[in-house]
Amino acid sequence: MAPRRPPENADYSLPDILAWLEAHGSAHNIAGMARFGINTEKAYGVGNTALRPFGKTLGRNHERALDLWRTGIREARLLALFTEEPARVSPDQAREMTGDFDSWEIVDHASDLFVAAGHLDELVPEFAADDREFVRRTAFAMIAWAAVHLKKRDDADFIALLPMIEIHATDPRNFVKKAVNWALRQIGKRSMDCHGPALALAEKLASSQDKTARWIGKDAVRELSDPKRIAMIGQKKTAANRQRILGKL
Structure with missing residues (x-):
């Protein structure tokens, strides 16, 4: 059986991902998110309908997810959650994340x-x-x-x-x-x-x-x-x- 092909953007670095988010951001979306009680203090305004498919092209990567989370940016943190490796998330990591x-x-x-x-x-x-x-x-x-x-x-x-x-x-x-x-x-x-x-x-x-x-x-x-x-x-x-x-x- 042929080896599984890695996700399309599996080699994206943190700067690559942030650049993608900035390019796909929307001030209009930010205003709409705020009306729904979403914290947009640090946000690009990328909706989840775009974020989830993009996350699938990145694949799962624990270390990258940690880096994304540390940015404090809404979309980066959502991508961290979408692309984290559940088996590598410890209770202590979860506790630390709740503080944010x-x-x-x-x-x-x-x-x-x-x-x-x-x-x-x-x-x-x-x-x-x-x-x-x-x-x-x-x-x-x-x-x-x-x-x-x-x-x-x-x-x-x-x-x-x-x-x-x-x-x-x-x-x-x-x-x-x-x-x-x-x-x-x-x-x-x-x-x-x-x-x-x-x-x-x-x-x-x-x-x-x-x-x-x-x-x-x-x-x-x-x-x-x-x-x-x-x-x-x-x-x-x-x-x-x-x-x-x-x-x-």
Whole structure:
């Protein structure tokens, strides 16, 4: 079998990448990003629809990803997250990176990387206990990503995270409460086994005296009570059972 050809731009250096970003930047995009709460203090204004394909042409490279992250530039940091080697991301590296978080956008993509790196169990409780807004958001964004992508994990592992969601459902900060809500909804949509406990918590929060918890609960109840959504969750279980049966044949 012929050796796999390296990505088209695998030999790009940091200056090459920054030059590409500058050439593809847009002041118009920067203004639009700012309206969505994205930190554009250091940004070229390159949208993710261009960044992701460019990242694929670079391929994965741990050392280069570290260099990109250190620039502090929005697009360079996103490319660092897109092109990092998950297996080489240690918990300590993840902890260090959270100290630089300044945007929900960076948090959510980093959370995906941290889950892929296998640090859900170690870092989620730690990040949830951290009072910094973007660090706490990271914990619940990781839960949300994991509920969708870690299909081989036991549902019980996610049900066990519901008390953590309840504890932090009263944090009124915008980027935290939205991530807590996201995590609750994604657990509820993971499977029928997860749906019942997640919906029960959502209903409990919906009747809370706390304004933030009530918003989180009502929004989650609305989605998790939708008949079409429930039917889709049931179909997931049927498909999973079919795959399990076929695997035994």
